Amino acid sequence: MSLVRVESLDDPRVALYRNLKDRELERRGRHFIAEGEHLVRRLLDSDFPIDSVMLADRRVDELAPIVPEHVPLYVVPQSLMNEILGLKFHSGVLACARRKPPQTLDEVVAKDRDRLTLVICPDINNVENIGSLIRLAAGFGADAMILGERCHDPFWRQSVRVSMGTIFRLPLLQTDGLARDMRRLRDEWIWLGEFRSSSLWNRLQFRLMIFVRKDSPHRDRLIAALTAIADEPAGRVDLSQPAPPWLEPPETR
Numbered sequence: 001m002s003l004v005r006v007e008s009l010d011d012p013r014v015a016l017y018r019n020l021k022d023r024e025l026e027r028r029g030r031h032f033i034a035e036g037e038h039l040v041r042r043l044l045d046s047d048f049p050i051d052s053v054m055l056a057d058r059r060v061d062e063l064a065p066i067v068p069e070h071v072p073l074y075v076v077p078q079s080l081m082n083e084i085l086g087l088k089f090h091s092g093v094l095a096c097a098r099r100k101p102p103q104t105l106d107e108v109v110a111k112d113r114d115r116l117t118l119v120i121c122p123d124i125n126n127v128e129n130i131g132s133l134i135r136l137a138a139g140f141g142a143d144a145m146i147l148g149e150r151c152h153d154p155f156w157r158q159s160v161r162v163s164m165g166t167i168f169r170l171p172l173l174q175t176d177g178l179a180r181d182m183r184r185l186r187d188e189w190i191w192l193g194e195f196r197s198s199s200l201w202n203r204l205q206f207r208l209m210i211f212v213r214k215d216s217p218h219r220d221r222l223i224a225a226l227t228a229i230a231d232e233p234a235g236r237v238d239l240s241q242p243a244p245p246w247l248e249p250p251e252t253r
Contacts (some may be wrong), residue, residue: 003073014074016096017054017084020157031096032155040095042165049098056081056092063093099155105181108144108173116189122148122178130154131162138166145170148178
């Protein structure tokens with residue numbers, strides 16, 4: 001195991017852990033930080049490339065065995081860990097990982113499915129809200145999440161923490177052209193409806209939307225099934241309205 005004792009934050013090997021309170025350090029960068037045992041365990045179980053793990057000396061015996069041999073493991077005094085985040089008490093567990101290359105709609109949306117459930121966020125700027133939405137999307141069993149151009153960076157430290165690590169397994173598209181990608185979905189899929197839940201939609205400004213492929217042999221059956229759900233008293237799929245206008249490209253509205 002590559003275990004390295006670090007006694008100062010001036011050590012260049014831990015440079016990426018230094019200024020975690022500086023928002024601009026992480027925004028749209030190559031790396032992101034996971035903090036806390038739960039998140040780091042989920043990160044280690046994911047396919048994200050991990051640059052290093054940092055543990056307070058009191059956590060080494062417990063957590064060092066789960067760190068892969070090829071990942072550098074930095075061990076620091078608890079006082080140094082507290083200094084990193086400016087907290088008097090800290091779990092003593094951090095990891096630094098690299099973002100995956102940007103993906104396209106074709107890479108995120110599975111081609112071998114008849115039905116597709118997407119969470120689409122045109123404009124989410126609150127860092128904690130975006131982490132909550134990622135967690136909700138994973139809980140709903142969404143196939144992917146699409147973030148518009150004006151959305152906050154989902155890999156900012158607080159967003160990752162609030163997502164409780166679900167960001168490591170939910171396919172995520174940070175699009176540079178939401179209208180363009182929505183046009184693609186409209187051309188290839190039939191919009192069936194969207195899940196509604198009291199005032200949550202208006203407050204957080206997102207939609208969980210259900211689509212079916214236009215060329216699916218099961219199209220009529222899926223439409224009938226969702227229509228039946230909508231007719232149930234407890235149904236939450238609204239099929240009575242056309243596709244929402246914000247899905248349309250601005251030039252066609």
